[in-house]
Amino acid sequence: DAGIAIDEAFCCNEINMTDAAQAMTKRLRENGATVTGVSKRVYEKIGYGDRADGVIVVAHRPRHELSELKLESNVLLAVIEGLEKPGNVGVICRSADGAGLDAIIVMDSASDPFGPNAIRASTGTIFTLPVIESTEKVTMEWLMSNHFQIIAASPHATKSYSEIDFRKSTAIILGSESKGLTETWKGRAIGARVPMKGRADSLNVSVTAALFFYEALRQRL
16 A cells, blocks of 8 residues: 555465455455465464464565655654664654654664564554665755754753744654764754653653654644
8 A cells, every 4th residue: 555566475374364364465466466375384484473364475675765855845854863672663653654744764773664573563654654764974964955943852951842843844853762862963953852740751762752743743733
């Protein structure tokens, strides 16, 4: 549905395939993909985790470039830097899809944004918007040259995220939970925090991302 090119699929008739898996297998054949039947033993070897759907698909890894993005007057991007946990990457994609972001830029990631855990945590939304893999230097230069407002999520910022005007073209920068953002962003980004009233000094990065994204959506609506 997201237009990802599929090479081949492996299905296992020894497993009680779900209706969705059977329908997908039929669709794959109709669209010209090679579908090969395998034994349960082989299926369990090539499958990731405990998956009982009965079909495994091999797809092309999506490749997007910054130059492909359409730069309108109010583009909203998420930029994630050095995230260690693929589950956080996937959940951020899911929130970005829900809040209508235009793209996600993944910089210097410590985990594969298209790894199985990221895809699963995204519930497939990692394929519904451009996920661009880039470096800090290239991303910074591109954002500056295209006059983006750069907002860095930081528990140490003085301004609350709800005080930011998200109605202009904005890049929301989210860093590693253990290390935070690199020094590169200091002086170039406006810091914004989520108010904390309890004993914890910060939130999970994917929760913070969702709050920022939906505040931007609220303002734009």
